[in-house]
Amino acid sequence: MVTETVTFQKVLKWTDEECRTYLEKQRWPSGVCCPRCGVLEPYRITRKSATKNTVQTLFKCRACRRQFTSTVGTIFEDSHIPLSKWFAAIYLMCASKKGVSAHQIHRQLGVTYKSAWFMCHRIREAMKDKGVLTPLSGIVEADETYIHPRTRRGHPTWHEKVKDEIEMGLRPKPEKKAPYQDNPTVFGMLERDGQVRTMRVPATTSSVLKPIMGRMIDMQKARLITDGHPAYRDIKRYLPHDVIDHEVEYVRGDVHTQGIENYWSLLKRGIYGVFHHVGEGYLPQYLSEFEFRFNRRKVSDAERFVALMGQTEGRLTWYCQTPQSQNPHA
Numbered sequence: 001m002v003t004e005t006v007t008f009q010k011v012l013k014w015t016d017e018e019c020r021t022y023l024e025k026q027r028w029p030s031g032v033c034c035p036r037c038g039v040l041e042p043y044r045i046t047r048k049s050a051t052k053n054t055v056q057t058l059f060k061c062r063a064c065r066r067q068f069t070s071t072v073g074t075i076f077e078d079s080h081i082p083l084s085k086w087f088a089a090i091y092l093m094c095a096s097k098k099g100v101s102a103h104q105i106h107r108q109l110g111v112t113y114k115s116a117w118f119m120c121h122r123i124r125e126a127m128k129d130k131g132v133l134t135p136l137s138g139i140v141e142a143d144e145t146y147i148h149p150r151t152r153r154g155h156p157t158w159h160e161k162v163k164d165e166i167e168m169g170l171r172p173k174p175e176k177k178a179p180y181q182d183n184p185t186v187f188g189m190l191e192r193d194g195q196v197r198t199m200r201v202p203a204t205t206s207s208v209l210k211p212i213m214g215r216m217i218d219m220q221k222a223r224l225i226t227d228g229h230p231a232y233r234d235i236k237r238y239l240p241h242d243v244i245d246h247e248v249e250y251v252r253g254d255v256h257t258q259g260i261e262n263y264w265s266l267l268k269r270g271i272y273g274v275f276h277h278v279g280e281g282y283l284p285q286y287l288s289e290f291e292f293r294f295n296r297r298k299v300s301d302a303e304r305f306v307a308l309m310g311q312t313e314g315r316l317t318w319y320c321q322t323p324q325s326q327n328p329h330a
């Protein structure tokens with residue numbers, strides 16, 4: 001394993017070959033093994049590209065005789081973008097509190113905007129929490145918020161224009177309304193001084209929120225704090241529940257929801273300020289990105305980078321148009 005701190009300056013200087021070595025050590029700390037059959041010590045083949053001045057390292061399994069590279073089954077698979085650029089993009093995304101736009105990656109790393117956009121989405125995919133999440137315990141603040149499509153002062157957004165045109169009969173009414181179209185509502189739970197979990201919800205009713213809270217909160221060890229929203233009305237049957245009525249007061253001793261509200265403002269500053277407009281279908285991806293950084297807010301940028309590199313494995317299941325039903329963050 002690489003033990004020294006990986007700083008941004010160092011990562012920027014890495015050659016593609018050094019990046020590949022890093023990736024190999026990260027994926028296979030006890031020696032390269034075949035991703036299909038797990039047999040150790042494959043043959044190492046180096047091939048010089050005929051057209052470009054690059055050397056490609058391939059492995060060939062001793063048992064199944066198949067060839068593989070160190071990027072197979074990771075977010076880098078099938079990408080023509082050099083690994084050194086991928087690593088720099090990952091470092092930027094892990095280190096900037098409010099996120100980096102694809103435009104900035106495009107300018108700073110000299111890749112096309114399209115490639116930058118694609119890289120950002122693949123990196124967000126790796127930022128998604130994998131495996132079983134520990135249920136939240138202790139004081140848990142829950143709240144909901146709306147992510148509005150950006151409105152420019154005096155200028156209608158594309159969505160508003162379309163809406164007006166439909167009303168005036170200039171545009172046919174869409175046959176089927178996409179789910180959540182007018183309602184990009186996000187529900188979030190924050191363990192005080194701990195982890196945050198957010199997800200897009202179709203509505204803020206108790207029938208939607210209760211099962212989510214049941215899944216994500218340890219009912220035996222948690223105390224819930226919310227505002228006076230009617231969706232939480234009968235939750236005290238399951239766990240201790242304190243309400244802070246925002247029409248009356250914002251803080252009463254340790255009863256407040258400032259933690260989750262701070263998180264919302266960070267998320268919104270990122271979404272409105274950096275990304276300007278987030279396609280509503282992509283909202284879940286942005287939520288995982290902000291969650292990843294926030295849940296690792298107490299570690300250094302370098303440690304966050306290492307954490308992400310440990311999550312790059314796993315075949316890409318999400319592709320531009322994954323139905324919302326298959327998306328765990330939806």
Ligand SMILES: [Zn+2]
Nearest residue numbers: 034037061064
């Ligand atoms: Zn094999």
